[in-house]
Amino acid sequence: MDTDADARVAAGVTALSERSTERAGDEFTRAAWLSLADPRSDEELSPFADEDRGWVGEGLRWLVVAAVSYRVAGREARASRRGVEGIAVARDLQTTRSHPAQRACLDEFVADFRVAAGMDDADAAYRTAADAYREAGDAVDDPHRLATSPLFRAAAAPIEQVARGPANGEIAVEWDDLHGSDPSDPGAFLARRATYKRQRFPSLLDRVVDAGRLAAPRGTTEYGNDSFRCPDCDSTDVNWIAGRTLCLRCSAPMARA
Incomplete structure (x- = not known):
């Protein structure tokens, strides 16, 4: 069932296809707000519910993409506001989550917002997220299930979208890039996400900003x-x-x- 948030995402994708990147940022912002307020409209799920799937991730995803869109459009101040907003939301959501790996994923989002908005201290933020994942490892029974849950998939989506442009539309960030090789060590397996992004997301985004064009999601x-x-x-x-x-x-x- 399509939702109001889906309609705003579609409008954002249309704006990207028309090279109207600031308008795309506006539409993705609206999608984010709608998704955060009502992450599962068919279930009346509160965004503050301590649930194990992390449906609020979609709202955070679109805030990151909104910040990226504004950066590409040359609207640095608007990108910065989305970054500040996204960090505040992620930090607040951390206080409602009991699972340490979900809290670590929200740390990962904080770092993503710093990159997307062109803010300082992104490197340190990714290191914080990686450390949080390692510390959460003992609490993770099934890292594959966790890494494919809505919260974690949403956190992977912005870098995957950004990477498409320099790669001629192809998939340039693979599952193996974002995760360690040994799921029997859940902490290291998940920490790879933050380490890879720390190494790659800033430079990928710089290339997209320089090109002045953001690819649509795949x-x-x-x-x-x-x-x-x-x-x-x-x-x-x-x-x-x-x-x-x-x-x-x-x-x-x-x-x-």
Whole structure:
């Protein structure tokens, strides 16, 4: 079932496809606010509920993407405000979570907001998150299940989206990049997320800001679909995302050939 937040995400994706990046930031901000207020509208779930899936992650995700959008649009002050807002929300949500790994993931979000908004101390924030994951390791029974829960998937999404642009629309951040090689050591397995982002997210975002273009998120894709052709780059590789049909390569709206 589509929600009001889904509609705002779709509007943000449309804005990205039209190279209206500040408008995309506005729409993703609205999506974030709606998602944070009502993370599971069909279940009337409070964002402050101490639940094990972390449905509030989607709201935080879109705040990060909003900050990135404003950075790409050259609206540094607006990006900074989203960063400050996101850090405050993540810190507040930490006080409502009992599981230390979820609290560590919120530390990871804090670091993401610092990068996305161009704020200081991102490196230290990622190190804090990595340490928190290591300390939480003994409380994690199934790191794979945790890492694929909504909170953790939402925390992975912004860097995955940002990385698409410099990679010609391809998947440039893989599961193995974000996680350690040994799930039998849950703390190290999860700490890899923060370490990888510390090493890669700032430089990836710098490249996107310099290019002045943020790729849309990746959805369902198909290569060489001759029914569609990109009017901007002539590609026939398609990305279906948020009800929109976009070019996999450059995120422009696709037209039927």
